[in-house]
Amino acid sequence: MSEVLVLVDSNSLVDGKVSKPTLELLTIARRIGEPSAVLIGDPSTGSAVETLAAYGAEKIYAVSASDGTDITGYLVAPKAEVLAQLVERTGPAAVLIPSGGEGKEIAGRLAVKTDSGLITDAVDVQPGDDSTRGTPVTTQSVFAGSYTVRARVTHGTPIITVKPNSAAPAQHQGAGAVEELTVTISESAKTAKITASEPRKASGRPELTEAAIVVSGGRGTGGDFTAVEAFADAIGAAVGASRAAVDSGWMPHAFQVGQTGKTVSPQLYVANGISGAIQHRAGMQTSKTIVAVNKDDEAPIFELVDFGVVGDLQKVLPAATEEITKRKG
Amino acid sequence: MNIVVCVKYVPDSTADRHFEEDLTVDRVGVDGLLSELDEYAVEQALQLKEKVGDDSADHMVTVLSVGPERASDAVRKSLQMGCDAGVHVVDAAIAGSDAVGTSLVLAKAVAKIGAESGWDVVMCGMASTDGSMGVVPAMLAERLDVPAVTLGSEVELSADSGGNTTLRIRRDGDTATETIEATLPVVCSVTDQSGEARYPSFKGIMAAKKKPVATWSLSDLGVDAELVGLAAAYTVVEDSQARPPRTAGQVVADDDGAGAHALVEFLASKKFI
């Protein structure tokens, strides 16, 4: 069986712990072949190696720079270089990379380097059969979530970026054999570097793209997110925002849901004071259950909802929060 | 300073977008326009030029679009906004190209634009509003063998200690806000957080009529037609399905303050609480 390379970027290691999207990729990889984790950064930190093996990694390529420089301080070019070398050496059945700004960039460069086809933002990947010559088949959601498309790569090594929440991480003990790899970073790759980084403060709430419930606020909050946040906390949700709320400076951009923000697909999405513009829908339309609170009964968001309340969010949410808290006792 | 800004002509995202029988995006039957996200790239390209100084021929912003006949609309709009010259690559063989093919054509066009006096920055949008893969800038950088600084919400030029010019961006990432820089020449992409794009002024619209636009075919670029287009795409769409419309749910009015209770009942019935 062929290897399937899974990129574990240093960004997906938080305090040495492997992030959930990476475990999802390992789970998906095992459907297609033998998962090999490609770990860029220091493998000795924390329990990363054990976790990767526990979720199916047969091999773990631990990558560092030959001259000792910290690869993670440079942008994607060296990471793409490493993957290209591994593709050449192992002839994998596919390369799986987490979707996201950096992941897509690595994937783009890798596709050019290896002369391969690239599929981005897959929400599902299934093994191929004879009709696809064994290449995996991906599912993507396109045109603001209004179409579902199944596609596959027809040339070179399938390079696929996968969205968070595309599979439930499944434990499966792999051998987890560590192989150390060093790479040289070319001078041109070195000129692009991260010169400063200011970590975002943890909100203590679930991660937006991974959360089972997302509660969002828009322009209709008038800038006061207190009611939205209290309601979110009462039901254990992540908090999101429309672009209008982000553009007004009420919430950081990392909370934006939509075409130019995050795509979320939770079990429950609650839109408060959000009109439901196409660009916002693009980021939440595939949520299982949709609820909205909006004082305008003609707001387009109501076309999408399973349940809606026409009313003032500053009244409805606090009352609902109070009742939920009471019920929980 | 020579800046090339890449803009795509896309189907209007508020129109009913759909697929053709061959499962490519219908780019003819739907009204198109300059991708809204590329307007931000035009804006930042113009601002970079304005910052380096005068309006002389030493400083040029050239808008580049690869697309069907009507993509000339996107080129024209960019010229109206203030770009100095336009290049439209149009060739029947390009239809259906994937990102691999598109980035190849763009790279050859950038090289041709820079053939005489070089190029310093290729400015792109964060993603196209139709395919929205957001990979073309990285692919372009790989093909041009230069660094890429992508997803900038702020862009500025500065001189480093070695006398080189660097492009610095701020990127608001998921876990951190980063400052990223690279020495020119670079490929840069900017997000919709980078600042409102200007509207074409009346003067701009008039001036655009006199600006030079080159129309190039694949043979002008020395690109083999076999390498691009649908037949050469490295990916194939197996099938596409319209998402079933959501069936309208229950909407209650909160006239008497009963809305909150109804909401909680609904959430409880679905076992969310």
Ligand SMILES: Cc1cc2nc3c(=O)[nH]c(=O)nc-3n(C[C@H](O)[C@H](O)[C@H](O)COP(=O)(O)OP(=O)(O)OC[C@H]3O[C@@H](n4cnc5c(N)ncnc54)[C@H](O)[C@@H]3O)c2cc1C
């Ligand atoms: C290229 C491009 C990309 C974009 N990307 C995104 C994106 O990623 N995400 C995104 O969200 N948008 C995006 N947009 C913007 C989008 O088009 C809308 O402008 C935006 O989503 C509107 O945000 P909103 O619904 O909060 O505000 P509005 O449209 O102003 O709606 C506010 C709503 O709040 C309601 N309201 C007001 N007061 C109350 C109250 N007290 N109680 C209850 N309801 C109240 C109003 O009835 C109204 O429906 C993009 C636009 C473009 C052009």
Ligand SMILES: Nc1ncnc2c1ncn2[C@@H]1O[C@H](COP(=O)(O)O)[C@@H](O)[C@H]1O
């Ligand atoms: N056909 C094209 N012509 C010119 N620029 C393009 C084209 N396709 C993509 N681009 C540029 O690449 C960016 C990202 O596109 P994409 O990878 O398709 O999402 C866009 O915002 C444009 O700046």
